[in-house]
Amino acid sequence: MTLEFGAVSYLLGSLAYLILTLFFLRSRYSRHTDRALTGATFMTSLWSGVIAAQQIGANIPFELRYVLEVLHTAAWMQVLFAMLNIRISRYRLLSRPERNLAAGIYALIAIMLLAGISRAIPNIPFVIGAETLIIFHLTLSLLGLILLEQVWLNLRGFNRSSTKFLGIALAGFLLYDGAMYTDAMMTNQISPALWDSRGIIHAILAPLIALTLVNAKRQPLEFQVSREFIFRGTVMVLAGLYLMLVALAAWLIQEFGTGWSDILATLLVSVAVIGLLIVTTSRRLRARLIVFLGQHFFDYKYDYREEWLKVTRELAIVDDSIENAVIRVLANAVNSPGGLLWVRDDNNNFEFRYGLNQPLPKRSGIDQDSDLVRYFTEQDWIINLQDYNRDPTAYHLIEIPEVIRKSHNPWLIVPLHTPDSLLGFVVIAEPYARQELNWENYDLLRIIARQACSYLALYRAQQQLTEAKQFEAVTQTSAFLIHDLKTIIAQLNLLLSNAGKHKNNPAFIDDMLKTTEHAVKKMSKIVEQVRKPVQQEDNREVDIIRTLRYVIDRCSQRQPVPRLTGDLNGAVTIADPEQLKSVFTHIITNAQDATPKDGDIEVSVKQTPGWVFIFVQDTGKGMDTEFIRNELFKPFASTKGVSGMGIGAYQSREYLRKLGGSLEVTSEVNVGSCFTLRIPTRSALAYSQTQGARSASVRN
Numbered sequence: 001m002t003l004e005f006g007a008v009s010y011l012l013g014s015l016a017y018l019i020l021t022l023f024f025l026r027s028r029y030s031r032h033t034d035r036a037l038t039g040a041t042f043m044t045s046l047w048s049g050v051i052a053a054q055q056i057g058a059n060i061p062f063e064l065r066y067v068l069e070v071l072h073t074a075a076w077m078q079v080l081f082a083m084l085n086i087r088i089s090r091y092r093l094l095s096r097p098e099r100n101l102a103a104g105i106y107a108l109i110a111i112m113l114l115a116g117i118s119r120a121i122p123n124i125p126f127v128i129g130a131e132t133l134i135i136f137h138l139t140l141s142l143l144g145l146i147l148l149e150q151v152w153l154n155l156r157g158f159n160r161s162s163t164k165f166l167g168i169a170l171a172g173f174l175l176y177d178g179a180m181y182t183d184a185m186m187t188n189q190i191s192p193a194l195w196d197s198r199g200i201i202h203a204i205l206a207p208l209i210a211l212t213l214v215n216a217k218r219q220p221l222e223f224q225v226s227r228e229f230i231f232r233g234t235v236m237v238l239a240g241l242y243l244m245l246v247a248l249a250a251w252l253i254q255e256f257g258t259g260w261s262d263i264l265a266t267l268l269v270s271v272a273v274i275g276l277l278i279v280t281t282s283r284r285l286r287a288r289l290i291v292f293l294g295q296h297f298f299d300y301k302y303d304y305r306e307e308w309l310k311v312t313r314e315l316a317i318v319d320d321s322i323e324n325a326v327i328r329v330l331a332n333a334v335n336s337p338g339g340l341l342w343v344r345d346d347n348n349n350f351e352f353r354y355g356l357n358q359p360l361p362k363r364s365g366i367d368q369d370s371d372l373v374r375y376f377t378e379q380d381w382i383i384n385l386q387d388y389n390r391d392p393t394a395y396h397l398i399e400i401p402e403v404i405r406k407s408h409n410p411w412l413i414v415p416l417h418t419p420d421s422l423l424g425f426v427v428i429a430e431p432y433a434r435q436e437l438n439w440e441n442y443d444l445l446r447i448i449a450r451q452a453c454s455y456l457a458l459y460r461a462q463q464q465l466t467e468a469k470q471f472e473a474v475t476q477t478s479a480f481l482i483h484d485l486k487t488i489i490a491q492l493n494l495l496l497s498n499a500g501k502h503k504n505n506p507a508f509i510d511d512m513l514k515t516t517e518h519a520v521k522k523m524s525k526i527v528e529q530v531r532k533p534v535q536q537e538d539n540r541e542v543d544i545i546r547t548l549r550y551v552i553d554r555c556s557q558r559q560p561v562p563r564l565t566g567d568l569n570g571a572v573t574i575a576d577p578e579q580l581k582s583v584f585t586h587i588i589t590n591a592q593d594a595t596p597k598d599g600d601i602e603v604s605v606k607q608t609p610g611w612v613f614i615f616v617q618d619t620g621k622g623m624d625t626e627f628i629r630n631e632l633f634k635p636f637a638s639t640k641g642v643s644g645m646g647i648g649a650y651q652s653r654e655y656l657r658k659l660g661g662s663l664e665v666t667s668e669v670n671v672g673s674c675f676t677l678r679i680p681t682r683s684a685l686a687y688s689q690t691q692g693a694r695s696a697s698v699r700n
Helices: 005-027 032-056 062-083 088-093 096-118 130-154 164-187 192-215 229-256 261-280 283-297 304-315 322-333 371-378 385-390 439-502 506-531 544-555 577-594 625-632 648-659 682-699
Strands: 339-344 350-356 410-417 422-429 540-543 563-566 572-575 601-608 611-618 662-668 672-680
Touching: 005 032, 005 192, 032 062, 032 192, 062 096, 062 130, 062 164, 096 130, 130 164, 164 192, 164 261, 192 261, 304 322, 304 439, 322 339, 322 350, 322 422, 322 439, 350 422, 371 410, 371 422, 385 410, 410 439, 422 439, 439 506, 439 577, 540 544, 540 577, 544 563, 544 577, 544 601, 544 611, 572 577, 572 648, 572 682, 577 601, 577 611, 577 648, 577 672, 625 662, 648 662, 648 672
Parallel strands: 563 601
Antiparallel strands: 339 350, 339 422, 410 422, 540 572, 601 611, 611 672, 662 672
16 A cells, blocks of 8 residues: 555654653643643644544544644644633633633634534534635634734743744744635635645644753743844845745746645745744844844944833843843843853852853852952943953953853953942853944943842842841740740749748748749740740630739739739639739839839729729839830830840730730839739620621621
């Protein structure tokens, strides 16, 4: 049996995409784009295999072939949707143009699938003719090209090489289908030569998709925005001349050839178009063309408005590291592939921080006393290493650090200056196309460097602030623990000071044992808090009056002895007993510290429905209004000098607020102070919880 060209063509296509599918499955990528590519390559392999089987002679129903034709195109559309992150699940989050384009493509695919399926159902009149289906396929190809253009224009990034070949392959699919269906629309039939060549064209494009798979392991999926209008126009004119020559060659083959002339002409045009796409997306050739246009057609090298907008956009990308952005904006300005960044560390030396498309240096540090650092400290000037190698005296015969000289193709060293110091510098690699630098290049680089440096300085300041806040949190926790330890030490010191006088008193011994037991429990709790910082509080029913009596009894060992008066009937709240004791102890011992031994401290209690008010009044030295307003409840502010941590009042007020109560202070210098503690009772807490539940149910 002799295989026809069409069978061989589609067999090659099926085999190529089956291999691609296996490679994608083996790589186990989890990105949405990778999953879409796996599905598209599998569907293409299946579609091409079914057509090959039909070409060999298998009886394949037309309906099955047509449905696979639509699904094959739809699968590649889904790849484009994935590259733009357009999904059905986030349809409402898309912009209006994205929604319209996605809805149009999905609707057209659905209509085409229904048209194919309806042919297999008997007794259903088929209302869509072959001519209309050809128009639908042509429309789908055009919509796919529009979608591909959106991918190209909206996705950006410095290095496009990881996915530009995928874009070329998709453009090849869509352009070929568009040309085939355009010819079919004009001749009322699909050209056999175009149809048979379709499989091998897909096979030719398969290696480009394989390159995408290889490059994806090195860098993310990124594209870059196209160049200015003049550059586009020049490329279009050159591409048009090239395609005219290709068309002439194809016509000559058809005119003077025999046999496979149609097929050879089709292959020539297809390969030529693919080659054109590869050339026009080459960054090296694009860079050379930009340099040529700038030298021969413009007074200035740059469109400064466009350059500044590009710098602003690049630095504003939130999902990119600031070090990467700093290198990228400087490298882009001179068409360089990348560079290296050094930044000043805490010791004022310069450490390597980031490399873009460059091998990382083995020895990265540069000393603050190096010639390069001194040179940049004294003046804001860019070092061109090519000029330096020709004439080192132009740069005061400074010594370039070895780590820079041995980096990959170093070209320019651009300093990053803040208003008062040198923050770092960027080593830019040699560009794609050799170019001579003049004052425009250097001025633009200096301006971009200042802007990028300000972003980098703000980023470093934010990092330092974050670290300072973390250390502040640790210090604050330590201060709270020290405050509790000081309270325990004060109790034990009081026992020791009275031990000589009362050691033979059984009542004192009992009290000493109770105090020691309390100190052990308190210390154990502190150790547990350090070991497990986040733990649930031991909240339960607590008798406020009984707890207050207990604290006053313990504080009565010091002078002046506090007096308890007022409504002393039992009142229950929900709290941690130890923390409530700490609040009472702090307020009363502070009053004792501020009051002379012959002074007076009165603790009076007043009860109202749902609340207990405790007034701790002393005749001590008092506090002025400014201190109460600005310092008393501020952590680490204290009237006791360096001996006090200044957190007791803050801690007490915050805990009472946590319970739903409050702590207020009135005072007068040389007269005394009054601390008012407002504590909710169990009934008030229950009422508050009921009201909260009702409010939540109303909102729901």
